[in-house]
Amino acid sequence: MEKAIRHHIGKGITEKVRLTGGYDFETWLLTLSGNEKVVFRTQRDFVTGGGKEIVIADVLEREKFFYENVNSKIGHICPDVFVVDGTREHYENSFSIMEYIEGTPLNLCIDDFDEREKNSIWISSMR
Numbered sequence: 063m064e065k066a067i068r069h070h071i072g073k074g075i076t077e078k079v080r081l082t083g084g085y086d087f088e089t090w091l092l093t094l095s096g097n098e099k100v101v102f103r104t105q106r107d108f109v110t111g112g113g114k115e116i117v118i119a120d121v122l123e124r125e126k127f128f129y130e131n132v133n134s135k136i137g138h139i140c141p142d143v144f145v146v147d148g149t150r151e152h153y154e155n156s157f158s159i160m161e162y163i164e165g166t167p168l169n170l171c172i173d174d175f176d177e178r179e180k181n182s183i184w185i186s187s188m189r
Contacts, residue, residue, distance in 0.1 A: 088103070088105060103157060126146055
């Protein structure tokens with residue numbers, strides 16, 4: 063984790079706090095040198111019971127895309143995702159590094175929208 067943060071953000075980690083939730087992702091709140099806070103999310107790729115391979119870098123890229131579109135269409139309610147890295151060069155699993163918005167659970171960026179609203183955001187972003 064330290065190597066990934068140093069490579070992508072250029073700072074060291076001064077504090078790590080494991081967060082709960084995170085849609086089955088291992089999720090950490092990191093305080094960096096300079097007192098900046100970011101969220102580090104990671105998970106291994108896996109195969110579902112039905113044999114479908116889930117590539118976590120793809121999931122994180124879709125999440126980043128969705129958040130960018132929510133923020134551009136509705137206002138800045140989702141964190142900015144600074145990095146999605148699926149190379150495993152700097153950490154053993156795919157990961158993302160995103161903005162920490164104090165007091166706002168990550169699930170509010172997705173769970174507050176019903177399927178119609180989510181589809182509308184996806185469709186309008188494809189234009």
